[in-house]
Structures are given as C-alpha cells and as structure tokens.
Amino acid sequence: MSTGGDVLDKTPERHLREPWDELRLPEGRAFSYQRAGATFGIWVFIASEVLFFGALFLLYTAMRLEHAADFAVAARETNIVYGTLNTALLLTSGLFAATASQASEQEGCRRLTLGCLTATVLLGLAFMVVKGLEYREDIERHLVPGADFALKAPATQLFFGFYWLSTAIHAIHLSIGIGLVVRLIWKEWRAPGFLFENPQVEVAMLYWGFVDMIWIVLYPMLYLGGRGG
Known part of the structure; x- marks a missing residue:
C-alpha cells in the first residue's frame, strides 16, 4: 500500500535489530523477543535512575529535617x-x-x-520555555547560592542549591526525552510505517513517563513546602 509515493511497510519484521532474528516467542504469544528485551532494558535503566534520584531525594529529606524553618522560608x-x-x-x-x-x-x-508524538514534543518544549523564564526570574531576584544570595538564613542556600541541581538534572533528562520523540517523528516521516508495532515507541514513552514522575515528586518538594496553613 502506498501513500503519496511512500510504501507503507507495516510488517513487524522490518523492526528487527541484531541480535534478534525472530519475532514470536515459542508459545506464539503476540510479542517478540526484541520487544521483551527492549522493555526489560528500559525498566532496568529506569530502576538505576530511580536509585540516583532516590539518593538526591534522601539528601533533601535529611537537610529539610535539619533545617525545617529555613527550608520553608526558601520554598515560599x-x-x-x-x-x-x-x-x-x-x-x-x-x-x-x-x-x-x-x-x-x-x-x-x-x-x-504522529499527532500525539508532536503534541508531546511541543508540551515538553513549552515546559523548557517556562523553566527558562523561571530561571531568569530567580537570577534577577538573586536566588542563586553565592555571595549575593538574597535570603539571610544560611540554610536557605542549601534549599536553592538543591533546587538548581535537581531541576537542572530533570531538564537534561527531559531534553533527552524530547530528542528521542523527535527522532521517532523524523523516522516515521522518512519511512512511513516505521512506528507501527515498533518497540522503540514504547521504550521512549516509558522514559517520558519516568521524567514526568520525577517532576511530580519535585513539584511538592520545591513549591508547596512552607505554603500550607
């Protein structure tokens, strides 16, 4: 089947990569060795990232327990x-x-x-733009730890040190996610049918979901502390 001169090859076999040489498991279930391997691989990667961010969150928790009042002031x-x-x-x-x-x-x-992937990229880029505006405001208000830091309480610099470190690392992860999704869109436009039953889509979307989950943890830690009651 062709569309606008492009041949739409929707056979799952076109997505095979070394070392995989077949698609179906012996029982005939409708998923491949390759898909199972790719999915397992991304979950192992996400688990390693959870360990990294978990250490970061543990550090924040320890600092907040030690300097609860100053952290509340900084979070506001x-x-x-x-x-x-x-x-x-x-x-x-x-x-x-x-x-x-x-x-x-x-x-x-x-x-x-394609429409959903494009929307995903645009929303990710919008996040980066908003974060850039927020960073600019933070810099103008002297909320970067250092000699000219605006807040007097010493531990407030610890909070903003964590703020800059964690949000910058998250932004790097999001940028990688945007790159992965843009690559999928580009591949599909070059070879229509590339996305059909391709495990690369699931892997990229699992990574994107992980980046979302990290932000859901960062949001209350950085923005809601000290604002209750």
Whole structure:
C-alpha cells in the first residue's frame, strides 16, 4: 500500500535489530523477543535512575529535617505559578505520550500517533520555555547560592542549591526525552510505517513517563513546602 509515493511497510519484521532474528516467542504469544528485551532494558535503566534520584531525594529529606524553618522560608520564594503551569504541561504531555504508545499498535492510527508524538514534543518544549523564564526570574531576584544570595538564613542556600541541581538534572533528562520523540517523528516521516508495532515507541514513552514522575515528586518538594496553613 502506498501513500503519496511512500510504501507503507507495516510488517513487524522490518523492526528487527541484531541480535534478534525472530519475532514470536515459542508459545506464539503476540510479542517478540526484541520487544521483551527492549522493555526489560528500559525498566532496568529506569530502576538505576530511580536509585540516583532516590539518593538526591534522601539528601533533601535529611537537610529539610535539619533545617525545617529555613527550608520553608526558601520554598515560599519559588514561583508557584510557573511550577504549577509546568506540572500541568508535563502531565498533559504524559497523556499524549501514553496515547501515542497505544495508537502505534493499532492499524490505521498513523496520524494519531504522529499527532500525539508532536503534541508531546511541543508540551515538553513549552515546559523548557517556562523553566527558562523561571530561571531568569530567580537570577534577577538573586536566588542563586553565592555571595549575593538574597535570603539571610544560611540554610536557605542549601534549599536553592538543591533546587538548581535537581531541576537542572530533570531538564537534561527531559531534553533527552524530547530528542528521542523527535527522532521517532523524523523516522516515521522518512519511512512511513516505521512506528507501527515498533518497540522503540514504547521504550521512549516509558522514559517520558519516568521524567514526568520525577517532576511530580519535585513539584511538592520545591513549591508547596512552607505554603500550607
């Protein structure tokens, strides 16, 4: 079947990569050695990332227990409007990412898959723009730890040290996610049918979901502390 001169090869075999040489398991279940390996691989990677971020969150918890009052003062200086807007952007992008993953497994859903992947990228880019605006505001308000730091309590610099470190690492992970999704879109435009039943879509969307989950933890830690009651 061709569309606009492009041949739509939707056979799952076209996605085989070394060392995989067959698709179906011996029992005939409708998933491949390759898909099982790819999915297992991304979960192992995510588990290693959880260990990394877990250590970061444990450090924050220890510092907050030691300097609860100063951390509450510092958290009130973060821009909750930007933080909430970015939370909404990422949660919405996660919805589009999940839809894209499901649509890529269905016949006749090429446009839906591409549309959802494009929306995922645009929302991710919007997050980065909002974060850039927030960073600019933080710099203008002298909320970067150092000699000119705006807050007097010493431990407030610890909070903002964590703020800059954790959000920068998250932004790097999100940038990688955006790159992965852009690559899928580009591959599909070059070879229509590339996304159909391709385990690369599921792997990329699982990674995107992980990045979303990290932000969901960072949001209350950085923006909601000290604002209750």
